[in-house]
Amino acid sequence: MKRGCTQCGECLNVCPVFALFKREEYAPKGKRLLMEPLDGWGSEEPMPWKIIRDLSRLCAGCERCKKACARKLSTSDLLAEVRASHPHWSQYVWDIWIRRAGPLWPTAGRLASMFPDALTPEALQSSLDTARAMADSAETQTWFTLRPSPGWAAPSRPVAVFSGCTARNIRPRWTEKANQLLRAWGYEVIERPDFTCCGGTLHHAGMFKAQAEVQQRNVERWKALGKPVLAVFCASCKHSLDGYADQEGLLDENDAALWRTSVRGLSALLEGAVIRTLPAAPATPGYHQPCHWGDNDPDRPFLQRALPGLTRGTALCCGMGGILKMSDPDISARLGKNCLAGFPEACRSIVTGCSGCTMQLASVAPEGVSVHHWLDIVELEPGL
Numbered sequence: 238m239k240r241g242c243t244q245c246g247e248c249l250n251v252c253p254v255f256a257l258f259k260r261e262e263y264a265p266k267g268k269r270l271l272m273e274p275l276d277g278w279g280s281e282e283p284m285p286w287k288i289i290r291d292l293s294r295l296c297a298g299c300e301r302c303k304k305a306c307a308r309k310l311s312t313s314d315l316l317a318e319v320r321a322s323h324p325h326w327s328q329y330v331w332d333i334w335i336r337r338a339g340p341l342w343p344t345a346g347r348l349a350s351m352f353p354d355a356l357t358p359e360a361l362q363s364s365l366d367t368a369r370a371m372a373d374s375a376e377t378q379t380w381f382t383l384r385p386s387p388g389w390a391a392p393s394r395p396v397a398v399f400s401g402c403t404a405r406n407i408r409p410r411w412t413e414k415a416n417q418l419l420r421a422w423g424y425e426v427i428e429r430p431d432f433t434c435c436g437g438t439l440h441h442a443g444m445f446k447a448q449a450e451v452q453q454r455n456v457e458r459w460k461a462l463g464k465p466v467l468a469v470f471c472a473s474c475k476h477s478l479d480g481y482a483d484q485e486g487l488l489d490e491n492d493a494a495l496w497r498t499s500v501r502g503l504s505a506l507l508e509g510a511v512i513r514t515l516p517a518a519p520a521t522p523g524y525h526q527p528c529h530w531g532d533n534d535p536d537r538p539f540l541q542r543a544l545p546g547l548t549r550g551t552a553l554c555c556g557m558g559g560i561l562k563m564s565d566p567d568i569s570a571r572l573g574k575n576c577l578a579g580f581p582e583a584c585r586s587i588v589t590g591c592s593g594c595t596m597q598l599a600s601v602a603p604e605g606v607s608v609h610h611w612l613d614i615v616e617l618e619p620g621l
């Protein structure tokens with residue numbers, strides 16, 4: 238792991254946790270001051286979990302600090318490394334929840350939706366709200382329709398949709414919509430490619446072995462399918478998949494180069510879309526830009542064409558990333574609420590392009606504010 242923080246403080250301005258607490262020890266700079274010298278801690282006795290938890294819970298895994306840092310130091314990676322070397326039972330529960338319990342997610346969402354607020358202990362409220370957001374009860378409205386432009390010819394290379402855990406387990410309609418759009422664009426779409434978790438959240442949890450297993454499985458599927466283009470509609474999955482090319486021993490040099498050009502945002506594949514905005518579209522929808530799109534966000538320009546009043550929120554991060562949901566659901570919820578507070582009052586409908594951001598913001602949205610993945614507000618032009 239790269240070290241060598243110069244304590245320049247550039248990362249202070251971009252860290253959502255520092256913005257929340259305004260305390261330097263909660264910023265990447267402070268965490269590095271405390272944790273970089275910890276090489277070797279644990280060689281005789283493990284670092285107490287309480288210290289690990291107190292240090293590592295204060296990170297949303299947004300990677301904004303890495304982008305701001307001249308040395309490109311990733312504090313979320315440093316925290317993952319510390320978690321990996323100091324395991325705790327909760328990490329194994331997280332691994333089971335992500336890799337094995339997916340079929341139970343819809344039931345968990347339905348049960349949470351039935352549970353009365355009046356009987357919910359305050360300490361569990363944000364966890365319950367998160368579980369409720371998993372229930373698929375929201376009525377969706379079409380804001381705009383799409384069709385390919387006349388004369389558009391899709392490249393001949395096949396495309397497989399990488400759904401990610403959220404869509405696979407609780408929003409299968411996002412995958413169906415993605416497949417439908419790609420087919421209408423003339424792509425040869427590989428049905429049911431059978432990928433698994435991208436591994437991003439397992440990395441943040443410090444479950445490096447589990448992460449390596451899912452990465453290996455996804456790469457094997459990609460090769461077995463003939464190395465197709467991967468269409469991704471979740472910014473966090475895309476960020477994690479992008480990292481495969483730099484993962485030592487996962488892909489050989491040629492495959493790594495091909496992988497880099499294969500992982501694409503879904504909206505970037507819908508080139509030359511002819512868009513028809515419908516009356517149901519709000520005049521000033523909000524756009525939450527997922528941290529993991531970074532400077533390479535294909536969704537925002539795509540949505541702006543359909544929704545001229547699209548207004549980007551000013552907050553830094555929704556608080557969903559990393560394992561903050563597990564390690565400190567209340568801080569995660571506070572970041573989510575701050576995120577929604579960063580939109581003008583007129584933005585009552587928020588759209589985004591990350592499965593995790595969608596679920597997080599939906600779980601903290603006040604009455605009258607709705608949150609959508611963009612796949613929920615778009616339809617193929619009727620007749621296509």
Ligand code: SF4
Nearest residue numbers: 242243245246248306
């Ligand atoms: S920007 Fe990088 S070098 Fe500067 S304080 Fe933050 S982590 Fe350290």
Ligand code: SF4
Nearest residue numbers: 252296297299300302
């Ligand atoms: S990854 Fe995000 S939340 Fe974590 S330390 Fe860096 S800027 Fe802060």
